[in-house]
Amino acid sequence: MAVRGATETGTAAGEAPAGAVRLLVPASSANLGPGFDALGxxxxxxxxxxxxxxxxxxxxxxIGADTVPADEAHLVVRSIRATFDELGLPQPGLALRCVNRIPHGRGLGSSAAAIVAGVVAADALAGSLLGPAGLLRVATAIEGHPDNVAAALLGGLTVAWYEAGVPQAVRVAPPAEVRPVLFVPSVRQSTEQARGALPERVPHADAAVNVGRAALLALALSAAEPAAGEGADRSKLLLAATEDRLHQPYRLPAQPASADLxxxxxxxxxxxxxxxxGPSVVALAVGGGQAAAAIGVPAPGFSVIPLTVDTEGARLQPLDSKG
Known part of the structure; x- marks a missing residue:
């Protein structure tokens, strides 16, 4: 991850960091159908x-999140504190300003964005000591799984996994013709509640199907043009690739509006x-025509948000007068 932009910092050995930093952190959509706890x-x-x-x-x-605590329980604050502890630095006072545009509790990586914001900000203020692998490790330790934090850190499509207990991630930049469309309901769904619907075991045949679909999804979202052949159209590949048997069949019955959509x-x-x-739904439209078709599907109770794929991940921004 290349964190770019402006920061004012000053850290000497044994001293608390000083200065200010501002950054943007993207929302993320994990799983994408078959890529349970791996794709973002x-x-x-x-x-x-x-x-x-x-x-x-x-x-x-x-700004924009009325249920977020304004004290040490704030997730950005907790992530800053955890990062300074990881770096062995004294805990400073903090003045935090958050403009929250990512809806909370909707399956859009809001907690991962807050964690990445805190970890990247603290590391930048300390002199960028962690490096990409360290940022992913610290953020994953706070979040509990790497799929959303990898996407928020790196941008693009990310594949995350563990090697000897250490989180790893790689990224690819999907082609510009892939145009995500979000359908965001007013109701919330906690990740913990949603995980409670999952069985401890799944049929081997279902796992085998998901392996193929997840591999196909990574191929269909790569920048390369699909090879000629039956079913090689990118949209058709994505339609097949977003099928899932590991988590959606167990979660969707409790989310009937999302299931119907x-x-x-x-x-x-x-x-x-x-x-x-969930409960948000993501459509991976290919081209403006399919994006328009997705937007045209009736979605009562959902806000429809056409977006682009972020390809940069978390990045520093010029400080403003309120920073």
Missing amino acids: LALGLYDDVSVRLTSTGLTVDT VARLRAEGVPAALSGS
Whole structure:
């Protein structure tokens, strides 16, 4: 990950970091159908976070999230604290300003964005000591799984896994013709509740189907043109690739509106799946025509948000007067 932009920092050995930093962190859609706890796609919808270090105390100014705590329980604050602890640095005072554009509790990686914001901000203020692997490791330790944090850190389509207990991730940049369309309901769904619907064991045949679909999804979202042959059209590949037997069949019965919308989109030939654990739905439209078709599918109770794929991940921004 290349974190670019402006920051004002100053850290000497044994001293608390000082300065200020501002960054944008993208939303993300995990799983994308078959890629359970492995695949993530960064989306062009961003939280804007500014952190200024002070000598003591904590102030939190949050815009756009009325249920977020304005104290040490704030997830960005907790992530900053955890990163300074990881780096062995004293805990400074904090002045935090968050403009939250990513809806919370909708399966769009809002917690991952907050965690990545805190980890990247703290590391930048400390002099960028962790490196890409360290950022992923610390963020995953806080989040509990790497799929969303990998996408928020790296941008593009990410594949995450563990090697000897250590999170790893790689990314590819999907072609510009892939145009995600989000369908976001007003109701919320916690990841913990959604995970409670999953069985401890699944049939071997279902796991085998998902392996093939997940591999196909990574191919269909790569920048290369699909090879000539029957079914090689990217949209058709994505429609097949977003089928799932590991988590959606168990989660969708508790989310009937989302289940109905996924079915209706797919009936129109639009690749669609739950975004993360839901209740939002993501359509992976190919080209403007299919994006328009997705937007035209009736979706009562859902806000429809056409987006682009974010290909940069978390990045520093110029400090403003409020930063």
